[in-house]
Amino acid sequence: xxxxxxxxxxxxxxxxxxxxxxxxxxxxxxLGKEDGSIAHRHFTDILEYLREGDCLVLNNTKVIPARLYxxxxxxxxxxxxxxxxxxxxxxxxxxxxxxKKARPGTRIIFxxxxxxxxxxxxxxxxxxxxxxxxxxxxxxxxxxxxxMPLPPYITHELKDKxxxxxxxxxxxxxxxxxxxxxxxxxxxxxAVREKGVRIAEVTLHVGLGTFRPVKVEDVAQHHMHSEFYxxxxxxxxxVNETKARGGRVFCVGTTSCxxxxxxxxxxxxxKACSGWTDIFIYPGYQFKILDGLITNFHLPESTLLMLVSAxxxxxxxxxxxxxxxxxxxxxxxFGDAMLLL
Numbered sequence: 167x168x169x170x171x172x173x174x175x176x177x178x179x180x181x182x183x184x185x186x187x188x189x190x191x192x193x194x195x196x197l198g199k200e201d202g203s204i205a206h207r208h209f210t211d212i213l214e215y216l217r218e219g220d221c222l223v224l225n226n227t228k229v230i231p232a233r234l235y236x237x238x239x240x241x242x243x244x245x246x247x248x249x250x251x252x253x254x255x256x257x258x259x260x261x262x263x264x265x266k267k268a269r270p271g272t273r274i275i276f277x278x279x280x281x282x283x284x285x286x287x288x289x290x291x292x293x294x295x296x297x298x299x300x301x302x303x304x305x306x307x308x309x310x311x312x313x314m315p316l317p318p319y320i321t322h323e324l325k326d327k328x329x330x331x332x333x334x335x336x337x338x339x340x341x342x343x344x345x346x347x348x349x350x351x352x353x354x355x356x357a358v359r360e361k362g363v364r365i366a367e368v369t370l371h372v373g374l375g376t377f378r379p380v381k382v383e384d385v386a387q388h389h390m391h392s393e394f395y396x397x398x399x400x401x402x403x404x405v406n407e408t409k410a411r412g413g414r415v416f417c418v419g420t421t422s423c424x425x426x427x428x429x430x431x432x433x434x435x436x437k438a439c440s441g442w443t444d445i446f447i448y449p450g451y452q453f454k455i456l457d458g459l460i461t462n463f464h465l466p467e468s469t470l471l472m473l474v475s476a477x478x479x480x481x482x483x484x485x486x487x488x489x490x491x492x493x494x495x496x497x498x499x500f501g502d503a504m505l506l507l
Contacts, residue, residue, distance in 0.1 A: 167384070167385045167386065167448065167449065167450075168383055168384065168385065169380045169382065169383050169384075169385055169388075169467050170383065170467065171385075171480065172466065172467045172468070172471050172472055172475065172480065172484075173466045173467050174466050174484055174487050174488065174491070175491070176466060176491060176497060177491065180491065180494060180495065180496060180497050180501075181319050181320075181496075181497050181498055181501070182320075182496035182497060182498060182499070182500035182501040182502075183320055183321060183322040183500065184322055184500060185324075185329040185330075185348065185500045186500075188351075189333075189348060189349055189350065189351050190209050190210050190349055190350065190351045190353075190354050191208070191209065191210075192208070192209045192349055192496070192501070192502045192503055193206065193207070193208060193209070193495055193496070193502040193503070194206075194207040194208055194209045194211060194212065194502065194503050194504070194505055195207075195486060195489070195490055195495060195502070195503070195504045195505070196215065196504075196505045196507070197478055197482065197483070197486045197504060197505070197506050197507075198478075198482075198507070199458075199477055199478035199479070199482065199506050199507065202478075202479070202481070202482035202485060202486070204485075204486055204489055206493065209349045209354075209502075209503055210354060212354075212358075212460065212505060213354075213357055213358065213361060215458075215505060215507060216358065216361060216363045216416070217361075217362075217363070217413075217414070218361060218362030218363065219362060219363075219364075219408065219411055219412070219413035220363045220364070220408065220413045220414045220415070220416060221363065221364045221365070221366055221404055221405055221408035221413055221414070221415045221416065222358060222363055222364070222365050222366070222416050222418060223365075223366045223367075223368060223401075223405065223415060223416065223417045223418060223422045223423075223425075223426060224332070224334055224347060224350075224365060224366070224367050224368070224418050224422060225332075225344040225347065225367075225368060225369065225370050225372075225418070225419055225421045225422045225425065226332070226334050226335060226336040226337060226367045226368070226369055227335065227336075227337055227338075227339055227340040227344060227369050227370060227371050227372060227421070228331060228335035228336060228337055228338045228339070228340065229314060229315070229330055229331055229335070229338075229340045229341070229342065229343045229372075230249065230305075230308060230312070230338050230339065230340065230341070231308055231309060231311075231312030231313055231314055231315075231327070232248055232249040232250075232308075232312060232314075232315045232341045233246065233247070233248050233249075233312060233313045233314070233315045234246070234247040234248075234249070234276050234281075234308075234311060234312050234313075235247075235276070235313075236274040236275055236276040236277075236281075236283070237274070237275055238267070238272060238273070238274060238275075239272075239273035239274065239275055239282075240273075243267070245262065245263070245264070245268065245274055246262070246263045247260050247261070247262055247274065247276075247283065247296065248260060248261040248262075248263075248315055248341065248374070249308075249312075249341065250293065250341055250373055250374060251341075251371075251373060251394075252339070253295060256297055256298045256299070256304070257286070257295055257296070257297050257298075258295070258296055258298065259289055259293050259294075259295055260293060260294050260295070260296050261293055261294075261374070262285075262293075262294045262296075265292055265294065268285050268294050269285065269288075270285050270286055270287060270288065271284070271285065272284070272285040273285075274296070276311050277310070277311040280300060280301070280302075280307055280310075280311070281298060281299075281300045281307050281308075281311060282298070282299045282300070283296040283297065283298045283299070284296065284297050284299075305338065314327050314330045315341050315342060316330065316499070317342065317498065317499055319498060320498075320499060320500065329348075330343050330348075330499075331343060332344065332347035332348060332350065333350060333351060333352055333355070334347070334350070334355070334367065336367075336369075337369050337371075337396075339369075339371035339394065340371045340372040340373075341371075341372060341373055341374055342372045342373075342374065343372070343499065344370075344372055344418070344419040344421045344422065345419065345462050345498075345499040345500075346418050346419035346420070346460050346461045346462050346503065347418050347419055348499075348500070349460075349503050350418070364404050364407075364408060364413075365404075366400070366401040366404040366405050367401055368395065368396070368397045368401050368422060368425045368426065369395060369396040369397075369425075370393055370394070370395040370396075370421045370422070370424065370425045370443075371393055371394045371395075372393060372421055373391055373392075373393045374391075378391070379465075379467065379468070380467055380468065380469060380472075385448050385472065386448075388446060388469065389444070389446075390444040390445065390446045390469065391444060392442040392443060392444040393421075393424075393442065393443060393444075394440070394441070394442055395424075395425045395428060395429070395440065395441065395442070395443055396439075396440040397425065397426070397429050397436065397437070397438055397439055397440070398438055399438045401436075401438075402429075402436040402437055402438045405426065405436045405455065406435055406436055409434065409455065414457035414458055414507075415455050415456060415457050415458075416457065416458040416459065416460060416507070417456055417458075417459050417460070418460045419460065419461060419462075420459075420461055420470050420473050420474070423447070423456050423459060423473065424443060424445050424447065424473075425443070426455050426456065427445060427447065427453065427454055427455060427456060428443035428445045430454040430455050431454075432454075434454040434455055436455060446469060446472075447472070447473040447476050448469070448472035448473065448475070448476050449472065449475050449476045449479070449480055450476070451476045453476075453477065456477065457507070458505065458506055458507035459474065459477055459504075459505075459506045459507075460503060460504070460505050460506075461474060461503065461504050461506070462497075462498065462499065462501055462502070462503055462504070463487065463490060463495060463496075463497040463498065463501055463502065463503075463504065464497075464498070465498070471483070474504075474506065477506055478506045486504070490502075490504075
C-alpha cells in the first residue's frame, strides 16, 4: 500500500482559517462505511444518527499554550520553542526553530526573564530536551507567555484561545487539539445524554507525531510517535456495557479511536489503564471496539486519512472527499465534520 494512494486535490481556499461563531453550526457529511452512501447535513443533525444505548467516546485532553518565543542568552537571536512532551518535572521534549544552533548548553530567555531554558540533550529526530527554570507555578507562567500551537496551515491569529479547546477539555498536556470535538457545545452534549446516549471520557495527550507527514512510500514502514493515554474504570465500564447490550460505540475524533483501540484486548474488552501508544491504524486493520467515527476532514496522504480509510474503505473515503471538495466543505482543524457509520 502506497502513501500516494491517499492523495487528493485540495484547493487552498477550502482550508478553514477561523472557527465558526457557533461551534455546532458546521456542516456534516455522513458517509455509510458499507455502501459509500453520502448525505449532506448539519452538525446538530448528529442526534438523528445516535440511538438510545449508544456510547460517545470523548478525548478530554486540554491543549497547553505550547508555543514560546524567546531569545538566546548570549546573542539575543530570536528562537521559537514548541513543547511536545513532558519528560519529567521541568524537562520537556521540544521542537526548536532554528534548531541548528540550539546545541546542549544553549540558554534561552523567555518574556521578561520569568522563564529560562537550557538545552540539555538532542533527542530523536533533532528534537531538544530543555530544562526550564522559573519561580512560581510553571503552568501560570506558560499561560502568560505561551501561545496556542495552531497548525501551520492556519495563518490567521486566533483571537479567543478557548476556541482551540473542546468544551469538555480537562487535563492539560496536548500540543494540538482533538479537533473533531470542537463542534460540540454543552447544549448539544446535554441533548445527546437526554437521548439516552452514554458518554465515556478518555484522555490522550495529542503530540505532533499524529500530524507529521508520512515520508515513506510504503505505508507499513511509517512509524508513529508515542502519545500518553489514560482510561479510568468508569469509561472502560461504560464502553464494555454498551457493547454487551448491543449498543454502538462512536468515537469523537481519531485520538479517541486510537485510545480505545490501543487499550482493548483481543476479545474487544476495554480495561482501565494508562501508558504510551504508537498505534498506527491503516486499511487492513481490524477494529476491536469502534463502530462509528465523528471526525474532521484531513490532510492528503496523512495517517489520519489512512485511519478513516481503514474504517470505511479507501475508495469510499476518497470519493467522499472529492464530493466534499466539490461542495466546498471547510477542511482541517476549524473545518466541517464527517460522520462514518
